[in-house]
Amino acid sequence: MGVILFELALTFYFAATIVSITELFKGSKITAKIMVLLAAVGFAIHTVDIIYRYVTAGHIPITNPHEATSFFSWCIVLIFFILQFRYKISLLSSFIMPIVFILMLSSSMLPREIKPLSPVLHSYWLGIHTILAFLGNAAFALAFGIGFMYLVQEHYVKSKRLGDLFERLPSLQTLDEINYRLITFGFPLFTLAIITGALWAESAWGSYWNWDPRETWSLITWFIYAIILHARFVAGWRGKRAALLSMIGFLTILIAFFGIKLLRTGYHVFL
Amino acid sequence: MKVFVVGLNHKIADVDVREKLAFNGPKLVEGLIKFKELPEVQEAIILSTCNRVELYANVNDAKIASESTKTFLSEFHNLNRGSLDNALYIYDDINAIRHIFRVASSLDSMVVGEPQILGQLKDAFELALTKKTTGILLNKLMKKAISVAKRVRTDTRIAENAVSISFAAVELAKKIFTDLSRRVFMLLGAGEMAELAARHLIGSGVKEVLVSNRTYERACELASEFNGRPVKFDDFIQEMVRTDIIICSTGAPHYIITKSQMQKVMKERKQRQVFIIDISVPRNIDPEINGLDNVYLYNVDDLRGVVDANMFERQKEAEKAEKIIEEELETFLKWQSSLDSVPTIIALREKAEEIKKEELDKLFHKIQGIGEKEKEAIEYMATALTNKLIHPPTAALKEDSENKDALVAAIRRLYGINGEKNED
Numbered sequence: 001m002g003v004i005l006f007e008l009a010l011t012f013y014f015a016a017t018i019v020s021i022t023e024l025f026k027g028s029k030i031t032a033k034i035m036v037l038l039a040a041v042g043f044a045i046h047t048v049d050i051i052y053r054y055v056t057a058g059h060i061p062i063t064n065p066h067e068a069t070s071f072f073s074w075c076i077v078l079i080f081f082i083l084q085f086r087y088k089i090s091l092l093s094s095f096i097m098p099i100v101f102i103l104m105l106s107s108s109m110l111p112r113e114i115k116p117l118s119p120v121l122h123s124y125w126l127g128i129h130t131i132l133a134f135l136g137n138a139a140f141a142l143a144f145g146i147g148f149m150y151l152v153q154e155h156y157v158k159s160k161r162l163g164d165l166f167e168r169l170p171s172l173q174t175l176d177e178i179n180y181r182l183i184t185f186g187f188p189l190f191t192l193a194i195i196t197g198a199l200w201a202e203s204a205w206g207s208y209w210n211w212d213p214r215e216t217w218s219l220i221t222w223f224i225y226a227i228i229l230h231a232r233f234v235a236g237w238r239g240k241r242a243a244l245l246s247m248i249g250f251l252t253i254l255i256a257f258f259g260i261k262l263l264r265t266g267y268h269v270f271l
Numbered sequence: 272m273k274v275f276v277v278g279l280n281h282k283i284a285d286v287d288v289r290e291k292l293a294f295n296g297p298k299l300v301e302g303l304i305k306f307k308e309l310p311e312v313q314e315a316i317i318l319s320t321c322n323r324v325e326l327y328a329n330v331n332d333a334k335i336a337s338e339s340t341k342t343f344l345s346e347f348h349n350l351n352r353g354s355l356d357n358a359l360y361i362y363d364d365i366n367a368i369r370h371i372f373r374v375a376s377s378l379d380s381m382v383v384g385e386p387q388i389l390g391q392l393k394d395a396f397e398l399a400l401t402k403k404t405t406g407i408l409l410n411k412l413m414k415k416a417i418s419v420a421k422r423v424r425t426d427t428r429i430a431e432n433a434v435s436i437s438f439a440a441v442e443l444a445k446k447i448f449t450d451l452s453r454r455v456f457m458l459l460g461a462g463e464m465a466e467l468a469a470r471h472l473i474g475s476g477v478k479e480v481l482v483s484n485r486t487y488e489r490a491c492e493l494a495s496e497f498n499g500r501p502v503k504f505d506d507f508i509q510e511m512v513r514t515d516i517i518i519c520s521t522g523a524p525h526y527i528i529t530k531s532q533m534q535k536v537m538k539e540r541k542q543r544q545v546f547i548i549d550i551s552v553p554r555n556i557d558p559e560i561n562g563l564d565n566v567y568l569y570n571v572d573d574l575r576g577v578v579d580a581n582m583f584e585r586q587k588e589a590e591k592a593e594k595i596i597e598e599e600l601e602t603f604l605k606w607q608s609s610l611d612s613v614p615t616i617i618a619l620r621e622k623a624e625e626i627k628k629e630e631l632d633k634l635f636h637k638i639q640g641i642g643e644k645e646k647e648a649i650e651y652m653a654t655a656l657t658n659k660l661i662h663p664p665t666a667a668l669k670e671d672s673e674n675k676d677a678l679v680a681a682i683r684r685l686y687g688i689n690g691e692k693n694e695d
Contacts, residue, residue: 173449236541
């Protein structure tokens with residue numbers, strides 16, 4: 001049943017992605033509603049899938065690459081809905097749903113069987129560390145989408161060629177503010193994830209920091225977001241620069257997430 | 272019964288002609304009632320706005336109606352009857368209906384897509400309803416025109432884009448800033464176009480208005496007019512640190528804001544977005560500053576470019592709107608033609624009933640002493656006969672055919688149904 005649930009969620013996300021991409025070219029209230037409905041159904045099924053895995057496995061289902069990618073997507077959709085509810089930004093889905101779909105698709109191609117938990121993972125840190133990390137990363141994913149929207153809208157305003165998309169995208173300041181809020185939301189979570197990770201490493205291997213590739217990349221990511229926030233406070237780096245940096249930040253996250261998985265070295269091999 | 276339109280608009284008549292024919296204030300009610308009293312006019316509506324004066328009516332003969340309407344207009348407005356002959360457009364039937372749909376949908380407006388005309392048309396209709404000058408045809412026509420206009424509004428994007436420079440400036444400001452009511456606005460210099468744009472921006476609710484001018488008295492004057500604060504010309508650069516939107520139009524022959532000045536300002540305001548509109552010719556603001564981050568500089572040509580692009584968009588949308596109107600026109604005509612056959616069918620049926628009743632009465636009077644059963648049988652046969660006889664023509668009338676008018680006329684003649692159709 002788990003497989004069917006996952007595949008169903010994937011299908012709904014796929015449909016939502018198609019609708020949200022068509023929205024870029026021709027927007028209407030009906031397609032926007034259909035998109036939200038499809039994504040909501042997908043999200044509900046996805047939630048059931050995660051709960052089902054949790055019950056079947058008897059522990060937090062974030063213990064292999066399939067589960068991790070799936071949970072990451074789930075967090076992104078969750079924050080997407082929160083944003084949508086709060087700001088009602090048209091076209092946000094066109095920039096977010098494709099990311100969700102690609103993540104889910106790659107998750108679907110990874111092995112799914114539930115294996116017995118390795119002793120290292122058998123810890124209360126598992127839930128705390130992973131949930132913090134993925135919620136933080138999901139906020140950064142949304143910041144990526146919003147940053148992208150900012151760059152598109154900024155291009156229209158600067159080049160003075162105002163098209164149909166210009167009409168439908170939110171104002172620059174709105175996008176900039178949301179981008180900033182997402183990062184201030186994600187950054188503390190991400191910081192806590194690193195700290196809890198260190199504590200966990202200490203309890204599992206006896207040392208806080210081992211310089212395995214995942215740790216190194218996470219540190220790089222952490223610095224990028226720290227720079228974004230710092231530069232904003234001190235030098236007023238907002239708008240285009242903040243948008244660009246938040247996009248670069250998320251790309252490093254993706255590299256850390258998928259690149260290292262391919263290398264299969266270091267302590268995070270199970271993920 | 273035919274829809275009939277007499278009128279003039281901004282395209283064929285200058286304002287001095289339009290105002291002579293306008294029905295303003297109490298004259299509108301008086302005019303409407305007098306127009307309705309014309310013998311040829313069965314229903315009446317008058318639409319009078321600054322861009323058009325139009326009289327709508329339900330008439331039988333457009334030729335007679337146009338003559339009597341012209342006479343009415345010349346008498347009502349004390350104009351020379353002859354001067355009206357070439358000053359007006361006159362439409363009847365399908366052309367009249369199409370014209371009214373186009374007017375309602377703002378395709379006939381000076382600024383195509385502007386929304387006021389629909390409201391004005393609704394008001395004209397409301398007035399006619401309260402004065403009871405309309406009936407079945409114009410009521411239906413007006414309701415249809417309003418729904419056509421709404422369909423055009425929702426199915427095309429005819430009213431979406433800004434088509435004036437000051438409107439385009441406000442639209443742009445809204446796409447840069449989240450909330451104009453928290454933004455500080457500064458008017459630098461003066462000039463008709465700058466003041467118009469400023470008025471538009473202030474009208475959309477900015478937080479604070481600053482006015483700076485080379486002559487301080489002029490700044491004070493404008494500031495009090497705009498409910499703002501005057502700023503000495505030497506201080507305006509300093510004020511730019513807290514100003515989000517600037518409209519600039521001074522007569523200076525050189526740049527009054529240079530790139531390095533702007534860079535300093537941006538640093539001091541921590542890179543918060545600035546929208547600058549340079550309306551002056553020659554330009555007063557170094558165009559290079561558009562290259563700075565978070566600075567958005569538009570000059571008059573840029574804004575005009577936006578407006579032109581929007582105009583072009585509207586033109587394309589207008590073509591879609593024309594198609595919608597043709598579709599709706601067809602459904603309206605169908606409704607109208609069915610209207611003609613209905614009273615004929617009723618008259619035909621009444622005629623048959625009348626003959627049947629007459630003949631039965633005669634028969635029952637002649638042969639006395641027959642039982643109820645026999646009476647019923649005879650009545651039954653008479654009903655069956657008449658029904659069978661009037662069935663084919665009734666069916667033909669109900670059918671959709673091309674020359675229905677001819678059919679209706681033929682049936683009326685063949686069955687001897689004369690006189691007025693009972694419409695009401």
